[in-house]
Amino acid sequence: xxxxxxxxxxxxxxxxxxxxxxxxxxxxxxxxxxxxxxxxxxxxxxxxxxxxxxxxxxxxxxxxxxxxxxxxxxxxxxxxxxxxxxxxxxxxxxxxxxxxxxxxxxxxxxxxxxxxxxxxxxxxxxxxxxxxxxxxx
Amino acid sequence: xxxxxxxxxxxxxxxxxxxxxxxxxxxxxxxxxxxxxxxxxxxxxxxxxxxxxxxxxxxxxxxxxxxxxxxxxxxxxxxxxxxxxxxxxxxxxxxxxxxxxxxxxxxxxxxxxxxxxxxxxxxxxxxxxxxxxxxxxxxxxxxxxxxxxxxxxxxxxxxxxxxxxxxxxxxxxxxxxxxxxxxxxxxxxxxxxxxxxxxxxxxxxxxxxxxxxxxxxxxxxxxxxxxxxxxxxxxxxxxxxxxxxxxxxxxxxxxxxxxxxxxxxxxxxxxxxxxxxxxxxxxxxxxxxxxxxxxxxxxxxxxxxxxxxxxxxxxxxxxxxxxxxxxxxxxxxxxxxxxxxxxxxxxxxxxxxxxxxxxxxxxxxxxxxxxxxxxxxxxxxxxxxxxxxxxxxxxxxxxxxxxxxxxxxxxxxxxxxxxxxxxxxxxxxxxxxxxxxxxxxxxxxxxxxxxxxxxxxxxxxxxxxxxxxxxxxxxxxxxxxxxxxxxxxxxxxxxxxxxxxxxxxxxxxxxxxxxxxxxxxxxxxxxxxxxxxxxxxxxxxxxxxxxxxxxxxxxxxxxxxxxxxxxxxxxxxxxxxxxxxxxxxx
Numbered sequence: 001x002x003x004x005x006x007x008x009x010x011x012x013x014x015x016x017x018x019x020x021x022x023x024x025x026x027x028x029x030x031x032x033x034x035x036x037x038x039x040x041x042x043x044x045x046x047x048x049x050x051x052x053x054x055x056x057x058x059x060x061x062x063x064x065x066x067x068x069x070x071x072x073x074x075x076x077x078x079x080x081x082x083x084x085x086x087x088x089x090x091x092x093x094x095x096x097x098x099x100x101x102x103x104x105x106x107x108x109x110x111x112x113x114x115x116x117x118x119x120x121x122x123x124x125x126x127x128x129x130x131x132x133x134x135x136x137x
Numbered sequence: 138x139x140x141x142x143x144x145x146x147x148x149x150x151x152x153x154x155x156x157x158x159x160x161x162x163x164x165x166x167x168x169x170x171x172x173x174x175x176x177x178x179x180x181x182x183x184x185x186x187x188x189x190x191x192x193x194x195x196x197x198x199x200x201x202x203x204x205x206x207x208x209x210x211x212x213x214x215x216x217x218x219x220x221x222x223x224x225x226x227x228x229x230x231x232x233x234x235x236x237x238x239x240x241x242x243x244x245x246x247x248x249x250x251x252x253x254x255x256x257x258x259x260x261x262x263x264x265x266x267x268x269x270x271x272x273x274x275x276x277x278x279x280x281x282x283x284x285x286x287x288x289x290x291x292x293x294x295x296x297x298x299x300x301x302x303x304x305x306x307x308x309x310x311x312x313x314x315x316x317x318x319x320x321x322x323x324x325x326x327x328x329x330x331x332x333x334x335x336x337x338x339x340x341x342x343x344x345x346x347x348x349x350x351x352x353x354x355x356x357x358x359x360x361x362x363x364x365x366x367x368x369x370x371x372x373x374x375x376x377x378x379x380x381x382x383x384x385x386x387x388x389x390x391x392x393x394x395x396x397x398x399x400x401x402x403x404x405x406x407x408x409x410x411x412x413x414x415x416x417x418x419x420x421x422x423x424x425x426x427x428x429x430x431x432x433x434x435x436x437x438x439x440x441x442x443x444x445x446x447x448x449x450x451x452x453x454x455x456x457x458x459x460x461x462x463x464x465x466x467x468x469x470x471x472x473x474x475x476x477x478x479x480x481x482x483x484x485x486x487x488x489x490x491x492x493x494x495x496x497x498x499x500x501x502x503x504x505x506x507x508x509x510x511x512x513x514x515x516x517x518x519x520x521x522x523x524x525x526x527x528x529x530x531x532x533x534x535x536x537x538x539x540x541x542x543x544x545x546x547x548x549x550x551x552x553x554x555x556x557x558x559x560x561x562x563x564x565x566x567x568x569x570x571x572x573x574x575x576x577x578x579x580x581x582x583x584x585x586x587x588x589x590x591x592x593x594x595x596x597x598x599x600x601x602x603x604x605x606x607x608x609x610x611x612x613x614x615x616x617x618x619x620x621x622x623x624x625x626x627x628x629x630x631x632x633x634x635x636x637x638x639x640x641x642x643x644x645x646x647x648x649x650x651x652x653x654x655x656x657x658x659x660x661x662x663x664x665x666x667x668x669x670x671x672x673x674x675x676x677x678x679x680x681x682x683x684x685x686x687x688x689x690x691x692x693x694x695x696x697x698x699x700x701x702x703x704x705x706x707x708x709x710x711x712x713x714x715x716x717x718x719x720x721x722x723x
Contacts, residue, residue: 015290016282020369021410024722028614042371066278067648068293098536098647099640115501116534117630119621
């Protein structure tokens, strides 16, 4: 990531997610923070991984309210590996999930997770930190 | 719209006779005004005078300005008989029934939780054993979205947020040993298509148990706003098609399952998605009006259609606003049914409603505080005169309710009913200068927003063209800013936040991956054993109904009898009707 380039974020949800409030809210927050947001919406993990390649994004953000985040998160990261973007793209997830699943998601390789009450500044800082860690690593 | 007129215009024309009898005599009002002016000048501080009206900022609030104090001067023309009257009397402001909760307590209808059909059967029995008086069956996200458990999209989602139902047998497991001829069941099929697919499975289950459909009581949601606006999805049919299915469902259910509430106009999920309580109700009423217009066009009598129409509202934390909203919408629905549609049966004029406390108002931080929030909201629902209630669980911001969370919700209702004594007196806040003024203001604002929707071409049109999507997105963005900036105060989250908010040790529900495999195995066995030619035949008939004038619900009942799965029916709908690309939010 070069210093002057805007951070590009793909926002998506797993295919059957019914709630979109989180994704809309975060899209607004990230745009206000000067990031470019690609709003993919509901899609299969394979479609999300492919879109991340095509859109050449730095970050993939998943909004999840309905559960199943560990199963689907694992699938998404495996597909990202196949697409060759697992290392360079930061994967983050926000929404409603049991607290211990945040630990599970980090173990899977998510760079950050956010609860539903996360503030704009927390999400923006979390993304920047994750990207800094990527470029350092 | 009747001859192109909006509801507001029709009401203005029809509500002309002025038999109003003002409650306050002019001499008293004059004296009160003099006293008020003196009090304002001499007793009230300059600061209070300058800040006489304050605008509350609240999660999902309406930002209706409030005065420092209310008096007869707030509502000088107050007409008791015209605007309030007694409970069970037109215009039903004070309640639908003369004795309200003394006659029949509100139905305690807690959502059923999440997991496999066998587990949910146990959970339903647990809630009934603990005194729940109705069933509220939540479907898992795959079932809500009309996917079979073995479709690729359903990976990781089977048994989340509710129970999976793929075909009629699953319904039989869920309701095993539950007296469906005695207990009313709300089957939370949000969407018209979902209702057309899943509710027939309930009916066929009853048929197989030998319970006549005439004995079944309960409700479905069947609301196209949910399908086309509130729902995130990877695939939609058009609002016009959804609305048609909504009306097909009503037609069939009204004729064949007479005690069933065939439409529950769902303001709740729309508001929780992101609108004020005013928009929530304006949209619900606009959908109700459009539905009745369509049924009249199909040749039905207004009373045939309206008598079992119900609403579902979200109640948040602005206590008096919420009480006033229920009173306001009850009066307004009466006025619409009476004057716009000329309903004769009192039941058709009743705004019957189920209330759920506001999930969006609950916090992840210090979750026990949520018990307090939900209890106040539940009390507002009772003081507002709801018919049925679900109280959200304290662990809502973590996962679907745990068994304990669900039980605390039920206990909250029972404490209000048996200990608070709030149910002894009908409409206890009626006559409050403040509540009556707020009720009037809210009624007027709902009517204004309804007018705007109608002027834009009606409810189907404002969903189809994306106007409502954008209105919701703008509201969400504004709310978020107010939360971030601290204008909206939420205790424990952004106000009096603990220095280091610890994640509490509460037992939250975890998704059980075994459910998915169990459901997939069941489906594999079904696909082997069922009569394939019947499956093909009934699915073809469903597509025909979708393309032509046949009733799609009737065709789905035949599918359910042939053990057609949910996903197969969904694809028949999209094959025949085509898909719709939803308008953006931005």
